[in-house]
Amino acid sequence: GSTCFIHAVLGSLGYSLPSLLPHLLPYQTPQGTFYLFAIPPQEVEILKAGGPAQEQFLQRFGPRILDVAGSVDPVMNAAIFTYLVTQQWPSPALCEYLVRVTQQEQVLTHPLVEQNPSLWPYTLSRAYAQGATCLEPAKALLQPRLLQQQHPDGSWGSVLDTALATSSLLYFGYTGEALDRAIQPLLAQQQPDGSWPRAVWKTMEDPAWVGSEEVSTGYVLEALGRYLQLRASTDQQAGARLDEGGDLSRGG
Numbered sequence: 307g308s309t310c311f312i313h314a315v316l317g318s319l320g321y322s323l324p325s326l327l328p329h330l331l332p333y334q335t336p337q338g339t340f341y342l343f344a345i346p347p348q349e350v351e352i353l354k355a356g357g358p359a360q361e362q363f364l365q366r367f368g369p370r371i372l373d374v375a376g377s378v379d380p381v382m383n384a385a386i387f388t389y390l391v392t393q394q395w396p397s398p399a400l401c402e403y404l405v406r407v408t409q410q411e412q413v414l415t416h417p418l419v420e421q422n423p424s425l426w427p428y429t430l431s432r433a434y435a436q437g438a439t440c441l442e443p444a445k446a447l448l449q450p451r452l453l454q455q456q457h458p459d460g461s462w463g464s465v466l467d468t469a470l471a472t473s474s475l476l477y478f479g480y481t482g483e484a485l486d487r488a489i490q491p492l493l494a495q496q497q498p499d500g501s502w503p504r505a506v507w508k509t510m511e512d513p514a515w516v517g518s519e520e521v522s523t524g525y526v527l528e529a530l531g532r533y534l535q536l537r538a539s540t541d542q543q544a545g546a547r548l549d550e551g552g553d554l555s556r557g558g
Contacts, residue, residue, distance in 0.1 A: 307340075307379070307381070307382030307383070307385040307386055308385070309326065310326065310330070310385050310386045310388065310389035311385040311388070311389070313326055313389055314385075314388050314389045314392050314432075317392055318392070325393065326389065326393075327393060327395060330386070330389075330390075333345070334397075334400075335378075337399060337403070338397055338398070338399025338400040338402070338403060339378045339383050339399075339400060339403050340378070340382065340383055340386055341376055341377065341378060342377045342378065342379045342382060343377075378403075379416075380403075380404065380407045380412070380413045380416060380426075381413070381416055381418055381419065381425065381426070381429060383400060383403065383404065384404055384426075384429040384430055384433065385429060386400075387400050387401065387404060387433055387438070388429070388432050388433040388436065388438075391433050391436045391437060391438045392436055398440065401438060401440040401441060402440075404430060404441065404444060405440070405441060405443050405444045408426070408430070408443075408444040408447055408448065409443065409444070409447065413426050414426075418507075421506050421507070422464070422466055422467045422470060422506075422507070423455070423462075423467065424452065424462055424467045424468075424470035424471035424474055425467075425470055426448070427448040427449070427451075427452055427470075427471070427474040427478075428470040428471070428473055428474045428477075430444050430445070430448065431445070431448075431473070431474040431475075431476075431477035431478045432477055434477060434478060435477040435478075435479075445478050448474070448478075449474075449475065449478050449480060452471050452474060452475060453475075453480075453482075453484055455471075456471070456484055456487070456488070459490075459491055460484075460487030460488050460489075460490050460491050461488065461491040461492075462488075464505040464506070465491075465492065465495045465502050465503060465505050465522050465526065466505035466506075466507065466517070466521065466522050466525060467505070468488060468491060468492055468529075469492060469502075469522070469525040469526040469528065469529040470525060470529075471488065472485065472488040472489070472492070472529040472532075472533065473525070473528055473529045473532055475488075476529070476532040476533065476536060477532070481536060481540070485533060485536070488529075489529075489530070489533055492526055492529065492530065493530075496526075497519075500523075501519040501520075501522070501523045502519065502522040502523045502526045503519065503522060504517045504518050504519045504521070504522055505517050505521075505522050507521055
């Protein structure tokens with residue numbers, strides 16, 4: 307999942323990279339999903355059955371990895387789906403799975419999503435922005451929920467969750483005033499050295515947690531960059547209408 311995420315980001319920045327498809331597709335299950343641990347689906351059944359193969363696996367990776375070998379992680383699958391979309395590789399079954407877990411709210415108990423609720427709409431919205439219109443039913447649920455969860459000060463709580471929520475709305479194609487309200491708390495939290503404060507990305511064993519200024523700053527810059535692109539486009543449209551003698555109060 308992380309490899310696909312990084313690959314998709316670098317590709318969007320114009321880097322030419324070898325395709326991951328030959329390495330990725332052998333791990334896709336008949337249901338269209340991918341297991342959390344990179345094992346071909348047919349081998350998972352062999353491992354679960356016990357015997358010498360399971361013993362060797364346990365010696366190498368331990369029982370915890372065996373327990374998750376056949377599990378399906380929605381956040382990881384969403385990252386993989388985004389990559390498949392960028393490669394124009396159709397995966398309708400995987401898209402149906404992502405819509406289903408959104409509608410059934412199964413993903414809300416995911417450790418990463420519990421900590422940063424905007425992570426799930428962010429992950430799906432990136433695929434939607436790449437042309438995955440099959441996610442429209444998920445967008446219809448997630449975008450209104452984001453708008454309802456926005457705090458009076460324009461944030462979604464932490465600086466990290468606010469950045470994720472802002473980018474989600476932008477990737478979904480939203481252009482309303484909630485974006486202007488969201489930008490203010492992001493700008494207000496910038497630190498003297500130009501970074502943004504660290505926020506909890508993932509909790510570990512209490513009280514340990516993962517997060518850093520670098521993670522927060524990266525996601526905030528993404529949100530601010532997308533916002534500036536939107537406003538620049540809006541200003542150009544307004545300028546064009548003004549040049550034509552039009553009414554600036556009209557929508558674009």
